[in-house]
Structures are given as structure tokens and as C-alpha cells.
Amino acid sequence: MILSLISTLSICCITGVVAPGSDRQAVRVRPGGDATLLCSNFSSRPTQIVWFWVGRARPVCLAFLFSASSPASGCGLTDQRLDMSSNGSTLFLRIRRARESDSRLHFCGHYLSESPVIRSATYLEVEAENPPLRRPMCGLLGGLSLLLAMVIASLVFKMNKLRTELNAQRAKGSQSEDVTYSALHIFD
Numbered sequence: 001m002i003l004s005l006i007s008t009l010s011i012c013c014i015t016g017v018v019a020p021g022s023d024r025q026a027v028r029v030r031p032g033g034d035a036t037l038l039c040s041n042f043s044s045r046p047t048q049i050v051w052f053w054v055g056r057a058r059p060v061c062l063a064f065l066f067s068a069s070s071p072a073s074g075c076g077l078t079d080q081r082l083d084m085s086s087n088g089s090t091l092f093l094r095i096r097r098a099r100e101s102d103s104r105l106h107f108c109g110h111y112l113s114e115s116p117v118i119r120s121a122t123y124l125e126v127e128a129e130n131p132p133l134r135r136p137m138c139g140l141l142g143g144l145s146l147l148l149a150m151v152i153a154s155l156v157f158k159m160n161k162l163r164t165e166l167n168a169q170r171a172k173g174s175q176s177e178d179v180t181y182s183a184l185h186i187f188d
Contacts, residue, residue, distance in 0.1 A: 025038070025123070026123045027122055027124050028125045029098045029124070029125070029126055030098075030126070030127055031099060031126055031127065031128075032098065034094060034095065034096050034098065035094070035124055035126075036092055036094045037093040037095070037106055037108070037122045037124065038090055038120075039051070039090070039093075039120040039122075040089065040091070041090060042110070042119045043110060046070075047110045047112075048110055048111050049065055049091060049109075049110050050062075050064040050075075050108070050109055050110060050111070051084055051091075051093040051106060051108050052075075052106070052107055052109075053104050053105060054104075054107075061075030062082055062084070062093065062106070063082055063084035063093060064084070065084060065086065072084035081096040082095060082096075083096070093108070098124070098126045100126050100128065102124055102126050103124060103125050103126045104123070104124065105122070106121070106122050106123070106124055107121050108120040108121075108122070
């Protein structure tokens with residue numbers, strides 16, 4: 001059952017496909033704000049209706065209820081920020097104090113003979129806290145990198161120039177020593 005659920009969710013995530021008659025939505029919220037995800041009530045008889053998202057390799061249940069009139073349960077999660085409710089025609093998943101880590105695709109569905117049926121997929125996007133600061137920081141780091149590269153290039157150029165001058169002086173000094181040495185040997 002888990003393998004079929006993972007396969008189904010993977011295909012849905014990759015292709016953006018959900019069950020026929022289902023809908024896809026996107027909800028944007030600022031960090032610390034509240035987000036409410038909606039799913040139309042698709043069941044007139046008692047069934048386990050579930051809100052979940054896909055973790056690393058398996059689905060993570062957020063909340064479920066057995067009918068629109070019953071109270072929701074938390075799937076064993078202790079996250080007090082989540083609350084599932086219904087008004088009879090719509091199912092709600094409220095996420096309080098949203099974090100950037102909440103940004104992901106959330107699914108609303110039910111189980112039919114132990115197989116998941118996805119009825120709604122909602123992407124929750126929690127905006128980055130300080131996106132304008134990232135651009136100036138990148139520009140600053142890029143400028144510093146360029147400055148560092150220029151300093152290194154000028155130091156390499158100066159080292160080569162000094163090495164050339166030093167080699168020229170050594171060559172000139174060794175020629176005069178050779179002349180002095182040969183002159184002394186001639187007069188011996």
C-alpha cells in the first residue's frame with residue numbers, strides 16, 4: 001500500500017496530475033502568517049478524509065476526519081499549528097504561523113480499499129523572509145571577488161617583473177666575475 005501511495009504521489013508531483021474531477025490551487029502567505037487550504041467535500045458517506053504532504057520517501061499525514069461532521073484528528077503529529085475542520089461542503093486545513101519549511105504541495109484525499117485517492121492538491125508557498133537582502137549581498141560578494149582577483153593578478157605581475165630584474169642583475173654580475181677571473185688567470 002505504501003509503495004502504491006509513494007508511486008502515485010511521485011507521479012502527481014512530477015507531472016502535476018491529480019485525480020479526475022480534482023483541482024489544484026496555490027496559496028501564498030508571509031512567514032508567521034496563517035494559511036488556510038481548501039478542499040471541497042467529496043464524500044457523502046463516512047470515509048477517512050486526509051490532508052497530507054510527501055516527505056522524503058513517504059507520505060506524512062497532517063490531519064484526518066471520518067465525516068464532515070466529526071472532529072478532526074492529528075495523525076500522531078504534535079504540531080499545534082495545524083487544524084482541520086469542515087463546514088459540510090468544504091474541508092479546511094489551517095496552518096498557523098507558517099514557516100518557509102511549510103512550502104510544499106499538500107494533498108487532500110481519502111482511502112478507497114486501502115489505496116489513496118487524491119482529490120485536491122494545493123501548493124503552499126511561504127515567501128522568503130528577506131528576499132531583497134539577498135541581491136545586494138550577491139552583488140557585494142561578486143564585487144569583492146573581482147577585487148580579490150585583480151589584487152592577485154597585480155601581485156603575480158609584480159613578482160614576475162621583480163624575478164626578471166633579479167635574473168638580469170645576476171646575469172650581469174656573473175659576467176663581470178668571469179671577466180675578472182679570466183684576467184687574473186692570464187697574468188699568472
